[in-house]
Amino acid sequence: MEKLTIGSIELIxxxxxxxxxxxxxxxxxxxxxxxxxxxxxxxxxxxxxxTDPILIRRDGKNILVEGGIGNGRLNEKQRRxxxxxxxxxxxxxxxxxxxxxxxxxxxxxxxxxxxxISGLTADEDGELRSVFPNASVITSDVEWNEMREPNIRSxxxxxxxxxxxxxxxxxxxxxxxxxxxxxTMVHTGGHSDGHCILVLEDEGETAVHMADLMPTHAHxxxxxxxxxxxxxxxxxxxxxxxxxxxxxxxxxxxxxxDAKYRxxxxxxxxxxxxxxxxxx
Numbered sequence: 001m002e003k004l005t006i007g008s009i010e011l012i013x014x015x016x017x018x019x020x021x022x023x024x025x026x027x028x029x030x031x032x033x034x035x036x037x038x039x040x041x042x043x044x045x046x047x048x049x050x051t052d053p054i055l056i057r058r059d060g061k062n063i064l065v066e067g068g069i070g071n072g073r074l075n076e077k078q079r080r081x082x083x084x085x086x087x088x089x090x091x092x093x094x095x096x097x098x099x100x101x102x103x104x105x106x107x108x109x110x111x112x113x114x115x116x117i118s119g120l121t122a123d124e125d126g127e128l129r130s131v132f133p134n135a136s137v138i139t140s141d142v143e144w145n146e147m148r149e150p151n152i153r154s155x156x157x158x159x160x161x162x163x164x165x166x167x168x169x170x171x172x173x174x175x176x177x178x179x180x181x182x183x184t185m186v187h188t189g190g191h192s193d194g195h196c197i198l199v200l201e202d203e204g205e206t207a208v209h210m211a212d213l214m215p216t217h218a219h220x221x222x223x224x225x226x227x228x229x230x231x232x233x234x235x236x237x238x239x240x241x242x243x244x245x246x247x248x249x250x251x252x253x254x255x256x257x258d259a260k261y262r263x264x265x266x267x268x269x270x271x272x273x274x275x276x277x278x279x280x
Contacts, residue, residue: 001093002262002276004252007202009182010057011254013262013278014093016068016119020046020083025227026215038218039260046083048259049215050278051115053090055097056200058180062099063106064132065198065209066256068119073161088119090131104132107169108185109139110211111195112147113157116256121165128165138179140187141172143194153230154192188213188242190235191226197242206251207263213239215257217264 004011023045027035032045041047056063068088078084091101109117120137121128139147150158163170176186182202188195191212198209212228213235214220222243225235246253247268254263258278265274 002279004263004276006200006205006207009200009202012055014053014055015089016051016053017088018086019049019051019115021049023047028225028227030224039216049257050259058183061105061180062103064104065108066116069115070118072123073118090119101132102134104135107132107135107137111143111192114159117162128161130166136171137166137169138171140194140196141174144170144172146193188238190231190238191229206249207254208242208246208251209254217258217261
């Protein structure tokens with residue numbers, strides 16, 4: 001498992017499964033000859049997208065960022081449509097670290113699309129139950145409201161099965177919230193109305209987790225936003241703001257979906273000066 005430290009904050013990537021989504025949808029109006037130079041596609045024009053949660057360890061707290069796609073949560077048609085070739089194995093990942101699901105204190109959801117939340121529940125005797133029963137599940141109030149009352153567009157990815165079993169664990173915030181010292185969740189909108197990012201700062205070091213505003217390193221161009229984004233102009237505005245912040249801080253950018261890199265650092269000239277590559 002790959003690791004990164006931001007001061008005394010430790011980040012560890014777990015195995016949350018993998019999907020393959022249409023490359024055109026993932027890069028919006030950007031022509032394939034441009035995006036395919038930076039991120040390869042298969043014969044179906046799909047690109048590989050991990051769904052790997054990040055375990056953050058800070059001051060004795062075990063904080064999970066996102067939940068993966070789960071195991072057994074998708075039917076055959078969904079696995080085919082979403083190009084799933086590997087499902088979550090979070091429990092095994094945690095066991096390698098000497099942890100169990102009960103040891104997770106907090107789960108942070110940047111948003112609640114199926115590929116970020118399905119792994120928070122599992123079937124137990126025909127009933128979906130929480131995989132992390134002792135954790136507070138934190139997301140923005142905007143996201144939580146839309147999750148429960150999706151619109152005609154968002155209902156395809158906001159499933160009631162993904163929130164009903166964890167409803168009593170959910171805590172919401174407005175604007176921004178410091179989760180633990182040095183780990184802050186910020187509401188941005190864009191990809192979804194309630195979408196959030198994470199900012200980690202400690203001992204003079206910084207990391208920004210842009211979630212689906214910047215799902216892979218190949219989305220570093222401010223204008224390269226997803227066709228899946230509900231509010232693309234907000235995505236562009238927020239990407240510009242936070243990429244500038246990251247450049248000023250010479251921050252690490254961390255990823256949930258990237259099949260090649262776990263984290264990348266660019267300088268002010270947009271040259272890659274550091275990276276954590278995913279081990280295959």
